[in-house]
Amino acid sequence: xxxxxxxxxxxxxxxxxxxxxxxxxAPKVFSAQALExxxxxxxxxxxxxxxxxxxxxxxxxxxxxxxIEFGQGPFTGLATxxxxxxxxxxxxxxAVHSPADDKIYANLIYGLQGTGxxxxxxxxxxxxxxxxxxxxxxxxxxxxxxxxVPASEITVSKGRxxxxxxxxxxxxxALAAKAATQTPPAEPTLKDPKDFVLIGQxxxxxxxxxxxNGTAVYTLDVTADNMLYAVVEHPAHFGxxxxxxxxxxxxxxxxxxxxxxxxxxxxxxADNTFAALKGRAALKVEWDLxxxxxxxxxxxxxxxxxxxxxxxxxxxxxxxxDKAFGGQGVQSLEATIVFPFLxxxxxxxxxxxxxxxxxxxxxxxxxxxxxxxxxxxxxxILNLDPAQVRVNTQITGGSFGRKAQFGSPYIQEAAGVFAAxxxxxxxxxxxxREDDIRGGYxxxxxxxxxxxxxxxxxxxxxWDQTIVGQSIMGKADLDSTSVEGASDLPYTIPNxxxxxxxxxxxxxxxxxxxxxxxxxxxxxxxxxxxLLQKVGKDPVEGRLALLSKExxxxxxxxxxxxxxxxxxxxxxxxxxxxxxxxxxxTYVAQIVEISLGEDGAPRVHKVWCAVDCGVAVNPNVIAAQxxxxxxxxxxxxxxxxxxxxxxxxxxxxxxxxYRSLRINEMPAIEVAIIPSTEKxxxxxxxxxxxxxxxxxNAWRRLTNNPVRQLPIVNVLSA
Amino acid sequence: MWANAVKTNSNQSTRQPSENYFKxxxxxxxxxxxxxxxxxxxxxxxxxxLDAQDRPTQASTPHVRSQMRDTNMITFKLNGQxxxxxxxxxxxxLWVIRDFEKLTGTKYGCGIAQCGACTVHMDGTTRRSCxxxxxxVEGSDIITIEGIEGKxxxxxxxAWVAIDVxxxxxxxxxxxxxxxxxxxxTPKPTDDxxxxxxxxxxxxxATYHRIRQAxxxxxxxxxx
Ligand code: FES
Ligand code: FES
Numbered sequence: 001x002x003x004x005x006x007x008x009x010x011x012x013x014x015x016x017x018x019x020x021x022x023x024x025x026a027p028k029v030f031s032a033q034a035l036e037x038x039x040x041x042x043x044x045x046x047x048x049x050x051x052x053x054x055x056x057x058x059x060x061x062x063x064x065x066x067x068i069e070f071g072q073g074p075f076t077g078l079a080t081x082x083x084x085x086x087x088x089x090x091x092x093x094x095a096v097h098s099p100a101d102d103k104i105y106a107n108l109i110y111g112l113q114g115t116g117x118x119x120x121x122x123x124x125x126x127x128x129x130x131x132x133x134x135x136x137x138x139x140x141x142x143x144x145x146x147x148x149v150p151a152s153e154i155t156v157s158k159g160r161x162x163x164x165x166x167x168x169x170x171x172x173x174a175l176a177a178k179a180a181t182q183t184p185p186a187e188p189t190l191k192d193p194k195d196f197v198l199i200g201q202x203x204x205x206x207x208x209x210x211x212x213n214g215t216a217v218y219t220l221d222v223t224a225d226n227m228l229y230a231v232v233e234h235p236a237h238f239g240x241x242x243x244x245x246x247x248x249x250x251x252x253x254x255x256x257x258x259x260x261x262x263x264x265x266x267x268x269x270a271d272n273t274f275a276a277l278k279g280r281a282a283l284k285v286e287w288d289l290x291x292x293x294x295x296x297x298x299x300x301x302x303x304x305x306x307x308x309x310x311x312x313x314x315x316x317x318x319x320x321x322d323k324a325f326g327g328q329g330v331q332s333l334e335a336t337i338v339f340p341f342l343x344x345x346x347x348x349x350x351x352x353x354x355x356x357x358x359x360x361x362x363x364x365x366x367x368x369x370x371x372x373x374x375x376x377x378x379x380x381i382l383n384l385d386p387a388q389v390r391v392n393t394q395i396t397g398g399s400f401g402r403k404a405q406f407g408s409p410y411i412q413e414a415a416g417v418f419a420a421x422x423x424x425x426x427x428x429x430x431x432x433r434e435d436d437i438r439g440g441y442x443x444x445x446x447x448x449x450x451x452x453x454x455x456x457x458x459x460x461x462x463w464d465q466t467i468v469g470q471s472i473m474g475k476a477d478l479d480s481t482s483v484e485g486a487s488d489l490p491y492t493i494p495n496x497x498x499x500x501x502x503x504x505x506x507x508x509x510x511x512x513x514x515x516x517x518x519x520x521x522x523x524x525x526x527x528x529x530x531l532l533q534k535v536g537k538d539p540v541e542g543r544l545a546l547l548s549k550e551x552x553x554x555x556x557x558x559x560x561x562x563x564x565x566x567x568x569x570x571x572x573x574x575x576x577x578x579x580x581x582x583x584x585x586t587y588v589a590q591i592v593e594i595s596l597g598e599d600g601a602p603r604v605h606k607v608w609c610a611v612d613c614g615v616a617v618n619p620n621v622i623a624a625q626x627x628x629x630x631x632x633x634x635x636x637x638x639x640x641x642x643x644x645x646x647x648x649x650x651x652x653x654x655x656x657x658y659r660s661l662r663i664n665e666m667p668a669i670e671v672a673i674i675p676s677t678e679k680x681x682x683x684x685x686x687x688x689x690x691x692x693x694x695x696x697n698a699w700r701r702l703t704n705n706p707v708r709q710l711p712i713v714n715v716l717s718a
Numbered sequence: 719m720w721a722n723a724v725k726t727n728s729n730q731s732t733r734q735p736s737e738n739y740f741k742x743x744x745x746x747x748x749x750x751x752x753x754x755x756x757x758x759x760x761x762x763x764x765x766x767x768l769d770a771q772d773r774p775t776q777a778s779t780p781h782v783r784s785q786m787r788d789t790n791m792i793t794f795k796l797n798g799q800x801x802x803x804x805x806x807x808x809x810x811x812l813w814v815i816r817d818f819e820k821l822t823g824t825k826y827g828c829g830i831a832q833c834g835a836c837t838v839h840m841d842g843t844t845r846r847s848c849x850x851x852x853x854x855v856e857g858s859d860i861i862t863i864e865g866i867e868g869k870x871x872x873x874x875x876x877a878w879v880a881i882d883v884x885x886x887x888x889x890x891x892x893x894x895x896x897x898x899x900x901x902x903x904t905p906k907p908t909d910d911x912x913x914x915x916x917x918x919x920x921x922x923x924a925t926y927h928r929i930r931q932a933x934x935x936x937x938x939x940x941x942x
Contacts, residue, residue, distance in 0.1 A: 035822060071886030071923045204882060211887025212878045212894060214823020214863035221822035229817070254806055272817040273826075274809045347827055347835065347888040347922040397825070397888025398922050433828040620882060624928070628885055631924020655832035655920060664913035666926035 037222035049135035055176035064098035066105035073621035085132030089159035097393035100371030118682020133188035142179035224426035239506035249282035293506035319495030324462030340641030342443035348397025367396030369404035377408035443512030458535035485520035491546035521689030559610035577698030614678035629687020635661030637692035797865025807853035823863035834919030863891035877936035885923035
């Protein structure tokens with residue numbers, strides 16, 4: 001395998017990938033210097049061992065991450081896997097993004113290059129260990145040739161290659177060039193997990209330093225000489241198009257270079273960001289709403305609720321639900337739960353930089369969650385062969401699913417804006433926060449109808465759940481992402497039915513950190529808790545009794561109960577709630593302790609969290625993802641909704657009306673990782689789903705008010 | 719912009735003022751202070767989709783030094799170096815720093831003083847550079863993440879690295895600028911002090927748990 005070559009003509013701020021995450025302090029005074037972005041694939045002076053590992057003469061080992069680093073930790077995680085089998089020292093490890101290549105850098109679960117579904121470690125666990133083991137074998141064989149000793153007598157430890165008998169010793173760097181020419185072993189041997197020295201350790205993250213001194217280069221930071229800055233005026237209705245526009249005032253703004261209509265709206269090109277924004281604000285655009293979504297969120301809820309009466313798509317039916325509900329002495333409980341649209345609102349809004357090179361090829365710098373797709377889309381829009389497009393994934397300010405889009409609609413817009421110019425000036429396209437909040441691709445609205453049947457002995461004997469909402473995958477038949485977590489209900493209930501209805505609307509849907517579990521986790525975990533309460537069972541004991549066939553669920557739930565000392569007295573005015581959700585094959589149980597805040601809303605004091613994600617590759621990253629997932633999920637459940645107002649106009653626009661959890665609202669958190677020898681599974685998303693239902697369960701026990709609509713604050717003030 | 723900031727909480731204002739409200743109130747005060755220097759919501763802010771009634775009225779006390787001058791040339795110090803700017807005087811400091819000075823550690827997150835990603839120090843106190851027109855910066859001393867120094871900054875940097883605070887990292891320059899300013903005035907902050915100083919800085923990755931811990935750790939290391 002070879003590493004894609006990147007034209008050597010470019011000025012590269014960070015030539016030599018080692019510097020990207022170098023362990024030196026930033027100079028205190030920066031001179032004005034254009035940062036042309038970090039090229040994918042690492043510096044060209046490094047010796048490639050294979051598609052994933054390059055070694056520098058300075059002993060640094062650079063791992064090419066096929067997964068985007070946006071905070072969830074693949075740079076550190078993948079480097080850990082390589083370093084383990086390479087017997088490297090952690091201090092010599094570096095990481096950069098790989099080039100875009102749907103074959104070499106495919107996500108082995110999806111068959112295309114892409115980050116999502118909390119799969120980065122799961123799909124790379126063997127692949128990256130093999131890459132490390134292969135590189136090790138090549139170094140050893142280079143040393144054997146160089147020293148003229150048998151390879152079998154050579155040892156490698158902490159980045160030093162040694163031959164004890166002759167006393168020869170070397171770092172990796174001195175042998176790297178020679179190692180690169182060695183034949184890689186066909187099938188490298190991997191370590192027995194009991195011999196791991198790095199996997200499972202609390203290793204410092206590779207990208208921390210550059211993220212504390214301002215040197216990490218994000219797409220928004222990429223600059224080129226003579227660069228154009230472009231923003232697009234978008235409609236406030238989904239499906240609206242430009243009818244006409246008047247750009248006479250916009251063109252008077254100093255620094256505005258041009259204004260053009262593009263399929264998504266009206267683009268303003270300027271010499272700097274502010275001029276572009278000011279020019280955009282001076283535009284007068286008339287929108288054609290004839291094909292737009294004009295229903296309000298309230299109307300959508302009413303329309304969705306009506307669909308319960310229609311025949312849906314059966315996702316699961318075990319036993320005989322109708323019979324169970326009609327059984328003698330059976331009591332039933334019914335609830336309708338309404339979920340709003342949610343925006344992802346990653347801290348760095350969508351952005352991209354395009355630079356056309358002298359040979360006609362184009363460099364794209366962006367937060368590429370589906371790099372191959374972004375590459376093909378760019379090529380198509382710019383009328384180039386994909387081989388002429390290089391996607392350079394940059395360190396990215398979050399995503400939560402937002403940057404993983406089939407067909408790359410954002411890149412369609414950005415590349416289209418670039419294509420509308422003559423391409424002679426590099427171009428940065430950015431979305432403002434308003435574009436982001438109003439940009440669609442939301443977690444869809446869903447309405448769940450829940451019915452539960454309890455027999456005279458207090459057993460839950462029937463579960464009937466109907467889910468109405470958009471299919472994220474755009475399916476006409478069953479979309480598993482609409483029902484995951486419900487159709488495969490972990491609780492043993494003899495009669496189970498789950499029905500889905502797909503709705504059609506102009507608001508584009510997308511996965512949002514933990515996808516279907518964002519709503520199914522809430523519906524299932526609040527409803528089972530309510531049923532257990534009705535039959536007088538303890539939330540933990542009652543769940544355990546229903547999970548007897550699910551040992552990993554049980555282990556995780558028992559662990560969290562033990563951490564929180566479940567059953568011990570709770571301080572006056574406080575109440576606890578529990579929830580457990582398995583998502584992406586990772587089991588997370590959480591217990592929250594809340595009180596009634598002075599504003600009448602839940603105040604969350606503490607969250608205990610137990611996670612079983614198989615082998616814990618980096619416990620530090622796992623804990624961070626649990627903490628972050630809890631904060632992200634809690635903010636959404638307490639505060640967030642994107643609503644369509646009268647006539648379908650989007651109501652929210654920025655962080656003032658699309659709230660984020662703030663530090664004063666963040667609970668104390670304790671995380672425990674269940675020891676396991678199972679294959680590692682993901683942690684980027686699974687921390688999110690349990691916190692909402694755990695809070696709602698505590699809230700119901702505290703106030704007697706079940707939460708039937710999210711976000712919680714909207715219901716309180718209603 | 720402050721009217722808007724206050725509105726953030728108005729969902730809750732029909733109920734009793736919350737604990738959170740008071741904690742947030744401290745940074746609202748900071749914003750109000752900043753807004754008094756903000757001469758007017760310019761066209762850019764209008765674009766920030768605020769309803770007319772949400773916008774602050776034309777600023778009460780625009781003491782904008784540069785408007786007294788005949789020239790548009792604005793002079794200020796950036797990380798100790800004297801800089802001049804002769805472009806549109808309405809240009810927010812954020813974009814001057816990023817687009818013209820090419821110091822990109824200071825980030826854009828909202829443009830309306832809601833997220834703190836753009837936080838810099840102006841004459842020794844934190845400032846949302848996204849709502850600070852460059853015309854109000856004449857003669858001021860601006861420090862960004864690239865130039866922050868001193869024992870508080872050292873302690874904060876070390877504490878941040880030691881427990882790996884950042885996730886995506888995009889908000890962290892702003893977090894660090896706010897945290898350093900906190901330690902400069904309050905060397906031994908309580909949790910409430912931290913809430914008061916840091917509630918204006920959003921972290922979508924919700925690294926708050928570690929931010930709080932790192933600030934306490936930094937304060938501890940500064941004691942000796
Ligand atoms: S960008 Fe200035 S506060 Fe958000
Ligand atoms: S670390 Fe990602 S927004 Fe704070």
